[in-house]
Amino acid sequence: MSPKHKVALVVGAQGVIGRNLVTHLASLGDWDVIGLSRRGGPSEGRVRHVEVDLLDAADCRAKLGGLTHVTHIFYAAYQDRPTWAELVPPNLAMLVNVVDAVEPIAPGLRHISLMQGYKVYGAHLGPFKTPARETDANHMPPEFNVDQQAFLEARQQGKAWSWSAIRPSVVCGFALGNPMNLAMVIAVYAAISKELGLPLRFPGKPGAYDSLLEMTDAGLLAKATVWAATDERCANQAFNINNGDLFRWSELWPKIARHFGLEVAPPLPMSLDVVMADKEPLWKRMQEKHGLERHAYKDVSSWRFGDFVFSWNYDMFADGTKARRFGFHEYVDTEAMFLGIFDDFRRRRVIP
Numbered sequence: 538m539s540p541k542h543k544v545a546l547v548v549g550a551q552g553v554i555g556r557n558l559v560t561h562l563a564s565l566g567d568w569d570v571i572g573l574s575r576r577g578g579p580s581e582g583r584v585r586h587v588e589v590d591l592l593d594a595a596d597c598r599a600k601l602g603g604l605t606h607v608t609h610i611f612y613a614a615y616q617d618r619p620t621w622a623e624l625v626p627p628n629l630a631m632l633v634n635v636v637d638a639v640e641p642i643a644p645g646l647r648h649i650s651l652m653q654g655y656k657v658y659g660a661h662l663g664p665f666k667t668p669a670r671e672t673d674a675n676h677m678p679p680e681f682n683v684d685q686q687a688f689l690e691a692r693q694q695g696k697a698w699s700w701s702a703i704r705p706s707v708v709c710g711f712a713l714g715n716p717m718n719l720a721m722v723i724a725v726y727a728a729i730s731k732e733l734g735l736p737l738r739f740p741g742k743p744g745a746y747d748s749l750l751e752m753t754d755a756g757l758l759a760k761a762t763v764w765a766a767t768d769e770r771c772a773n774q775a776f777n778i779n780n781g782d783l784f785r786w787s788e789l790w791p792k793i794a795r796h797f798g799l800e801v802a803p804p805l806p807m808s809l810d811v812v813m814a815d816k817e818p819l820w821k822r823m824q825e826k827h828g829l830e831r832h833a834y835k836d837v838s839s840w841r842f843g844d845f846v847f848s849w850n851y852d853m854f855a856d857g858t859k860a861r862r863f864g865f866h867e868y869v870d871t872e873a874m875f876l877g878i879f880d881d882f883r884r885r886r887v888i889p
Contacts, residue, residue, distance in 0.1 A: 542569075546604060546610045554613040554708055573635070574586065587600055604643065608643075651689055652703050670856045700773055702775035726843070727793065740805065740806065751871070761865050779857045
């Protein structure tokens, strides 16, 4: 195999992160891409998809045992569970199963990229030190992100391959059926508000409207992930990856409302998971009325995740300068990102 030949195994290829990573790799022209997911998908050009149960070690060995030419593993899979402790076993097992299946049979393996997030810093637990830095101490477990990294660090000892840990903020982009899709939450919430003749109310906790936040564009994240996996300076390093700007919902929310042709009313704390639970019949009528694609309501609603993000009544941002010091200098304007994603949803006939 030529030293320049690169074969990417993208684990979790149908999520917001994985889908954009597959698209970016395919656009570069010098990668063959294999996408892993529970749903599989159509193969096209230099991209092929494999349907696999990552929690089943035997299925992983059977489906991945022939992937001897893989040079880079990009791990972006995630399974949700009700509690933080319950998240650990499945999310660690999936990573272990993939590495156990591929590493022994892929002699040209060069890098394993691990997708993490600000949970490493305890951002999901409450007010935490900001800006968070890659050198910050771990918090009290359980935390599957930390366990996954510890597994890779131990496994890499004495091996020819290296690892990287990529830590984005909330990732925004296009994907259906994803439990963590904030842009879709806002778009569908706004579309339903408009259909009902309502203004766009911020539904989060008191204080969340004025907290400092940041986001990570899925396209930017894909570029940064490939950069870290292919630049030797980044070997065995963790990087915060964010758009590069900060915002408050109090400033951005009215601009989002205007983009949908809506007025803004004062914030009103409410659980989207509760108030949107009965909106599936309305959504089906909207699809018929506006000629939308017939995506199932469950595939375009991530209300629990919306409640989670809108509950952050504390600052939520990290220091992204380490990536810049190591050579990654791209950035994205967050307002333009959101509005561009909403326009993309319209083009795809996901929303009116």
